[in-house]
Amino acid sequence: MQGWLFVFNPKFWQPPQAKALFNAVPDERMILLDLFCEVKPTWSKTEAFYGKPWVWCIIHNFGGRVGLFGGLHQFSADLNKAMTAAGRGDLQGIGLIMEGFGYNPIVWDRVTDMAFRNEVPELESWISDFAKRRYGASLAEAEQAWQLLGDSVYRIPSNPTSLVTRRPSLNLGVGIACPPKKIYEAWESLLACAPRLGHLSTYQFDLVHVTRHVLSDLAANHFSDVVRAYRTKDPDGLARASQHLLSVIRQQDELLGTREDFLLGKWLEDAKRWAVNDEERRLYEWNARTIITLWGTPDGVLHEYAARQWSGLIRGFYLKRWEMFVGRLQESLAAGKPFDEARFEKDMRKWEEEWTHSNEEYSGVPKGDPIRIAQQMWQEHRDQYRKIFEPNMVSLTTGKPSSCSSSLPPYPADLAADGRSRNTNRFWATDVSNDEDPWWQVDLEKSTAVGRVVVIGFYGDSRHYGFTVETSLDGEIWDIVADHRDNKEPSTAQGYECRFKPRAVRYIRIRQPYNSANTGRHLVEVAAYAQ
Numbered sequence: 001m002q003g004w005l006f007v008f009n010p011k012f013w014q015p016p017q018a019k020a021l022f023n024a025v026p027d028e029r030m031i032l033l034d035l036f037c038e039v040k041p042t043w044s045k046t047e048a049f050y051g052k053p054w055v056w057c058i059i060h061n062f063g064g065r066v067g068l069f070g071g072l073h074q075f076s077a078d079l080n081k082a083m084t085a086a087g088r089g090d091l092q093g094i095g096l097i098m099e100g101f102g103y104n105p106i107v108w109d110r111v112t113d114m115a116f117r118n119e120v121p122e123l124e125s126w127i128s129d130f131a132k133r134r135y136g137a138s139l140a141e142a143e144q145a146w147q148l149l150g151d152s153v154y155r156i157p158s159n160p161t162s163l164v165t166r167r168p169s170l171n172l173g174v175g176i177a178c179p180p181k182k183i184y185e186a187w188e189s190l191l192a193c194a195p196r197l198g199h200l201s202t203y204q205f206d207l208v209h210v211t212r213h214v215l216s217d218l219a220a221n222h223f224s225d226v227v228r229a230y231r232t233k234d235p236d237g238l239a240r241a242s243q244h245l246l247s248v249i250r251q252q253d254e255l256l257g258t259r260e261d262f263l264l265g266k267w268l269e270d271a272k273r274w275a276v277n278d279e280e281r282r283l284y285e286w287n288a289r290t291i292i293t294l295w296g297t298p299d300g301v302l303h304e305y306a307a308r309q310w311s312g313l314i315r316g317f318y319l320k321r322w323e324m325f326v327g328r329l330q331e332s333l334a335a336g337k338p339f340d341e342a343r344f345e346k347d348m349r350k351w352e353e354e355w356t357h358s359n360e361e362y363s364g365v366p367k368g369d370p371i372r373i374a375q376q377m378w379q380e381h382r383d384q385y386r387k388i389f390e391p392n393m394v395s396l397t398t399g400k401p402s403s404c405s406s407s408l409p410p411y412p413a414d415l416a417a418d419g420r421s422r423n424t425n426r427f428w429a430t431d432v433s434n435d436e437d438p439w440w441q442v443d444l445e446k447s448t449a450v451g452r453v454v455v456i457g458f459y460g461d462s463r464h465y466g467f468t469v470e471t472s473l474d475g476e477i478w479d480i481v482a483d484h485r486d487n488k489e490p491s492t493a494q495g496y497e498c499r500f501k502p503r504a505v506r507y508i509r510i511r512q513p514y515n516s517a518n519t520g521r522h523l524v525e526v527a528a529y530a531q
Contacts, residue, residue: 003034003049006042015046022050027090033057035097038075038157043082048089056082057095060107061159063295063306064100066262068213070107071157072123072150080120100306102261103209106130106146106154123150134202135193142197145189145210152182153213162216163223164249164318165307167348168325170227170341171461178425180217180389184382187214191378194371204370208259211374212309214385215252219245221388224422224493226326231492235333242326249319251377257311257363258370264312265364267292282359289356293317298353312362317355321348391419395527396450397508402442404428406435408520416523417442421456421493427524438521441509444528447473451502451531453482455510456495458522464490465522466514469498472507485513495525502531 006013022030032054034043043054058075082088094115101108109130114120124147131146132138156178166172190207197203222245229237256262271288275281292313295302325344332339391398398419407413411429420426430438444450450471457465469482482498489496508528512521 001030001032003032003042003054004036006046007036007040010045015050018046019050022052027052031055031092033095033097035059037078037082038071041078041082043089043091044085044087048087048091051089053090053092055093055095056091057097058107058111059097059099060104061098061100063159064102064292065159065161065307066103066212066309067159067162067307068104068149068153068209069156069159070104070110070154072107072110072127072154074155074157076110076120076123079114083118083120104154105134106150109133134206135197135200137196139193139196141189141192145186145193148182148186148189149210152178152186159307161304161307162309163220164216164252164314164322165304165309167303167345168321169345170230170339172223180385183210183213183217184385184389186210187378188382191375194375198371205259205261207374208255208262208370211255211377212252212262214381215248215255215377216309217388218381218385219248219252221422222248226329228493230329230333230339231494233333235330238326238330238333242330245326246319246322248381249314249322252309253311253314253319254368255311255370255373255377256309256314258366258368258373260364260366262310263362263364263366264292264308264310264316265362267308267310268362269364285359286356289358294352294356298349303352316360316362317352320355321351324348324351388422389420393421393454393525393527394419395454395529396444396448397442397526397528400442400444402428402440404430404440405438406430411522413440416440416526419525419527421495421525421527424458424460424524427458427522429520429522432519432521435521437511439509439511440523440526441507442526442528443475444506444508447504447506448528449502449530450505450508450528451500452529453498453508454495454525454527454529455498456493456524456526457491457512457515458517458520458524459491459493461517462490463515463517464488465496465512465516467496467510467512470509470511471503471505472509473504475507478507478509487514495527 030052032049032052034041034054035057036059037056038058056079082091096111127146127150128143131143135142187210190210222241225241226245229241260266268285268288271284272281275284292306292308295305328344329339397417400417402413402417404413408429408431411427413428415426416428428440453469455467464487466485466487468480468485470478470480472478481500510523510526515521
């Protein structure tokens with residue numbers, strides 16, 4: 001029996017209800033699968049399923065999405081706890097309950113290795129050994145690359161989606177899920193291994209996969225420029241940003257086309273090969289196209305659930321949508337009319353369904369040299385990618401000591417004063433369910449003239465925040481210099497600009513009594529200026 005019901009509906013499944021269910025079945029007739037241990041282990045919340053035999057499992061991949069992720073640290077810690085805890089109950093084994101796999105071999109290596117051990121080995125040395133096994137050689141650059149990946153993308157337990165595969169909208173978040181600096185360094189280290197490892201299929205796969213990740217981050221960065229140019233009514237800026245976005249998406253398709261692992265054509269041909277006549281062939285191709293795009297009906301909420309970053313699918317499906325989107329934005333600016341988001345959404349759904357019924361062919365054979373193309377991407381994009389992790393909004397608050405009433409891991413106070421406003425995955429966060437009067441503040445360390453504060457909450461949807469800005473010289477007596485508790489304007493990447501008569505300030509405090517979206521409180525960045 002799957003243990004998912006205890007994750008999905010924990011309010012109902014309290015101890016009396018769970019015990020009533022378990023006690024109705026003899027122990028030898030039931031075994032529980034604790035599915036989601038990399039994110040939400042249930043065994044430790046149910047007294048190890050109240051004595052029933054159970055299996056520690058990870059789902060890891062929903063829908064077979066393409067991405068670098070895995071939560072190595074989280075599930076290693078929980079598995080160690082499960083194997084050593086006095087209250088582990090009748091733990092029977094380890095399970096892999098994936099909806100798709102093949103893109104993160106380090107995860108499967110780690111989990112299956114545990115089936116042959118009595119204790120969970122230390123992760124850093126294990127990753128170095130993994131790199132040696134994977135390439136059949138000990139190479140310092142390769143081990144360094146995997147340590148960097150282990151400390152970045154493989155701290156992410158659930159599979160994030162790329163901006164490229166999301167249905168275009170002005171209200172998309174542009175978060176980059178892990179530190180780009182570590183990805184940059186891992187990318188550089190992997191490329192340095194090409195002379196010795198370039199002939200290996202495993203190395204080629206890894207290099208293409210990491211380069212694909214970089215291009216996805218760059219696409220998200222260009223998208224933020226597209227939105228900024230549109231909202232500031234800058235047609236030339238919109239044209240430039242749109243060109244950069246579409247170019248990176250095309251390059252991603254070309255790169256992925258060098259490896260059979262990332263080909264739409266192979267997926268479609270595999271599906272059609274089962275057919276015994278033309279009618280079946282059309283049906284199987286429609287199913288194969290639908291499951292990786294709409295997942296269900298055109299109006300369903302699970303579109304892009306599979307999110308496959310594949311050559312062919314990017315060029316023939318995702319790129320087409322982005323071309324239509326930026327084209328509509330440009331038409332909107334030229335006509336001086338607002339972008340009709342609802343109309344575009346309706347047109348997209350119609351177009352997407354038509355694509356699932358189409359039958360244009362895509363190559364199932366890889367084309368091009370993956371090493372050469374990855375090296376070209378490095379030469380073209382390395383400087384631009386470096387800018388993603390450099391501060392883009394330097395102000396009086398950048399790098400200054402910050403504090404807060406509370407925070408949620410992994411969103412500490414300092415992320416709202418790091419000079420980085422482009423990434424909606426780097427923010428201070430707390431929740432009013434455990435902090436009734438949340439606040440965040442920064443110490444400028446000395447009396448400083450301030451006349452403008454820009455407050456950036458989480459953005460990428462239609463939410464708005466009510467907030468106040470307070471200043472103080474001693475941290476004891478506070479003055480409200482901007483009161484926007486009744487604000488209804490949507491939160492954007494540009495933030496809420498608050499101007500006031502310049503005054504001497506040492507401390508700046510933000511309170512957010514209202515968030516239209518949920519009970520969370522979030523600050524991506526708080527920037528202060530003299531005027």
